[in-house]
Amino acid sequence: MATHQVSREVVITVDDLKKAFGQNEVLKGITTSIHRGEVVCVIGPSGSGKSTFLRCLNLLEQPTSGKVVVDGVEVTDPDCDIDKVRADMGMVFQQFNLFPHLSVLDNCTIAQVTVRKSNKAEAEKRARSNLERVGLLDKEAAFPGQLSGGQQQRVAIARALSMEPKLMLFDEPTSALDPELVGDVLSVMRKLASEGMTMFVVTHEMAFARDVADRVIFMDGGYIVEEGHPDEVIGNPQHQRTRAFLDRVLNPTSVGQIGGEDEAYAERHQSEPEADGDGDISTLSPGQPGQIGRST
Amino acid sequence: MSTVTADPSSKPRLSPRKRAQRMRWAQYAVLGIVTILAISMANWSQIQSVFFRGDMIHETLTQGLPNAFKNTIVYTLGAFVFGLVLGTMLALMRLSSVGPYRWIATTYIEFFRGLPAIVVFIAFGLLPLAFNGLVIPFDPYGTVWIALGLVGAAYMAETIRAGIQAVPKGQVEAARSLGMPTGTATRKIVLPQAFRIITPPLTNELILLVKDSSLVYILGLSAQGFELTKYGRAIANTNANLTPLVIAGFCYLLITLPLSMVVRRMEARQKKER
Numbered sequence: 048m049a050t051h052q053v054s055r056e057v058v059i060t061v062d063d064l065k066k067a068f069g070q071n072e073v074l075k076g077i078t079t080s081i082h083r084g085e086v087v088c089v090i091g092p093s094g095s096g097k098s099t100f101l102r103c104l105n106l107l108e109q110p111t112s113g114k115v116v117v118d119g120v121e122v123t124d125p126d127c128d129i130d131k132v133r134a135d136m137g138m139v140f141q142q143f144n145l146f147p148h149l150s151v152l153d154n155c156t157i158a159q160v161t162v163r164k165s166n167k168a169e170a171e172k173r174a175r176s177n178l179e180r181v182g183l184l185d186k187e188a189a190f191p192g193q194l195s196g197g198q199q200q201r202v203a204i205a206r207a208l209s210m211e212p213k214l215m216l217f218d219e220p221t222s223a224l225d226p227e228l229v230g231d232v233l234s235v236m237r238k239l240a241s242e243g244m245t246m247f248v249v250t251h252e253m254a255f256a257r258d259v260a261d262r263v264i265f266m267d268g269g270y271i272v273e274e275g276h277p278d279e280v281i282g283n284p285q286h287q288r289t290r291a292f293l294d295r296v297l298n299p300t301s302v303g304q305i306g307g308e309d310e311a312y313a314e315r316h317q318s319e320p321e322a323d324g325d326g327d328i329s330t331l332s333p334g335q336p337g338q339i340g341r342s343t
Numbered sequence: 344m345s346t347v348t349a350d351p352s353s354k355p356r357l358s359p360r361k362r363a364q365r366m367r368w369a370q371y372a373v374l375g376i377v378t379i380l381a382i383s384m385a386n387w388s389q390i391q392s393v394f395f396r397g398d399m400i401h402e403t404l405t406q407g408l409p410n411a412f413k414n415t416i417v418y419t420l421g422a423f424v425f426g427l428v429l430g431t432m433l434a435l436m437r438l439s440s441v442g443p444y445r446w447i448a449t450t451y452i453e454f455f456r457g458l459p460a461i462v463v464f465i466a467f468g469l470l471p472l473a474f475n476g477l478v479i480p481f482d483p484y485g486t487v488w489i490a491l492g493l494v495g496a497a498y499m500a501e502t503i504r505a506g507i508q509a510v511p512k513g514q515v516e517a518a519r520s521l522g523m524p525t526g527t528a529t530r531k532i533v534l535p536q537a538f539r540i541i542t543p544p545l546t547n548e549l550i551l552l553v554k555d556s557s558l559v560y561i562l563g564l565s566a567q568g569f570e571l572t573k574y575g576r577a578i579a580n581t582n583a584n585l586t587p588l589v590i591a592g593f594c595y596l597l598i599t600l601p602l603s604m605v606v607r608r609m610e611a612r613q614k615k616e617r
């Protein structure tokens with residue numbers, strides 16, 4: 048049950064957004080909008096373009112065509128100052144992507160100091176108040192490598208919040224976590240939602256989507272297949288594809304139900320190249336530094 | 344019954360453990376024999392007078408060894424700093440989206456890596472003659488720093504580029520998503536991590552430079568500018584004795600061995616951290 052206020056003010060408008068990687072058209076025309084204070088959850092099978100959609104919103108991927116407007120600024124305009132837009136738009140990654148060479152506190156201050164030009168004391172004050180929000184004030188001196196995955200992801204949220212963003216993007220924030228650590232991250236996100244943060248969340252956590260989202264978007268094959276109130280999309284899906292997906296997610300152990308339209312779905316996804324995982328390029332592992340340099 | 348293993352006439356086969364043990368004994372035996380032969384056949388007094396002559400040791404230590412030692416270090420460090428700055432620039436150029444920068448950097452790197460370093464030194468020795476009136480600042484240090492640094496930069500550029508590429512892409516994305524421009528993300532996020540990854544190979548590069556600084560002997564230097572090799576060689580030549588070179592060699596080991604140990608320690612620690 049979403050308990051917060053959603054205003055009529057539009058924060059993000061997406062108009063006929065398309066994105067292709069070479070010949071592979073991943074987004075085939077997405078049109079939607081997000082309102083101030085709204086929590087939108089995006090669900091859908093792996094490889095359906097959820098991450099690409101999210102990353103097109105802050106131009107980590109350059110859309111092939113279409114229009115994205117954030118807070119009145121058209122980010123798809125080549126002359127747009129994208130750094131300025133990004134500073135107001137927090138992003139949380141599946142792999143956390145904390146800066147491993149900086150302490151937890153410095154992770155939360157570096158962008159404030161370099162981008163916002165805040166002075167150090169101010170930046171640290173803001174960082175601490177956000178670390179407190181995610182329950183990790185006592186870890187400010189630790190380095191990311193010393194934290195559990197769940198703690199790292201909460202620091203990543205605090206890092207994004209320290210920029211005082213107008214909205215937050217989450218790309219499967221709990222998918223890389225051990226099951227027992229998922230709850231802590233989700234409860235931080237619930238709290239954020241109840242405080243009125245505008246949130247755009249790609250997730251496989253159906254309970255979270257059902258309880259927190261004001262709107263659920265189901266994506267498949269590069270299209271928005273269905274969107275609406277979670278009670279509608281999750282509770283009473285209208286499309287066969289949505290039903291098949293939810294069935295797989297909510298009853299992962301049951302087999303033998305594949306048939307009919309579901310087979311067509313399976314075939315379509317077989318023909319996709321690189322259907323491994325969700326194709327998230329942020330998960331690339333570093334090379335082996337042992338081989339660098341000439342030997343003595 | 345025709346099973347081979349049951350044949351009582353064949354010799355009993357040794358277990359693998361026993362065989363390995365015998366092999367080890369055989370190896371110790373060979374080593375021992377060779378050592379005894381070498382010791383009994385060598386002319387020890389001659390060896391000592393050629394490599395470790397007392398008065399030569401004294402002369403080498405007192406005539407100006409500290410100065411030569413200092414020069415080796417100064418030549419090496421200057422070249423390392425110059426090479427590191429130039430190498431970082433070249434690495435960033437190689438990764439630039441501007442084509443001509445990439446081509447220039449690639450050409451430079453291939454050129455200086457394909458060339459014997461001694462050719463560069465010969466060229467630098469001739470430069471002031473070829474260009475009338477050319478003065479390289481801080482002579483002779485400036486000349487050595489530039490000559491050695493130009494070559495070192497080519498190798499370091501490749502190391503640094505590999506280090507930059509070893510930083511996960513998500514790091515840049517996280518930095519950019521916070522609003523950092525490319526330059527800030529590179530300076531504050533990518534380079535610090537890249538340099539941490541490449542500290543061991545860069546230290547190896549430093550070791551190579553220590554050794555390459557001996558190429559200075561090609562340049563016409565005053566005695567004040569002599570480094571270890573040239574210093575040792577000068578005394579060795581006038582006395583037809585190898586003792587000064589042995590001492591010079593020992594001084595190199597004094598610098599390079601601790602550095603190698605540091606590298607090995609760092610590599611072990613990085614391995615553990617992955």
Ligand SMILES: Nc1ncnc2c1ncn2[C@@H]1O[C@H](COP(=O)(O)OP(=O)(O)O)[C@@H](O)[C@H]1O
Nearest residue numbers: 068073093094095096097098099321325326327
């Ligand atoms: N940088 C990229 N280069 C090429 N193909 C990509 C890239 N990123 C994503 N893709 C492809 O786009 C498709 C959708 O990926 P993605 O948006 O990550 O899906 P999802 O997040 O829904 O699992 C996949 O087929 C993937 O292989």
Ligand SMILES: [Mg+2]
Nearest residue numbers: 097098325327
């Ligand atoms: Mg994804």
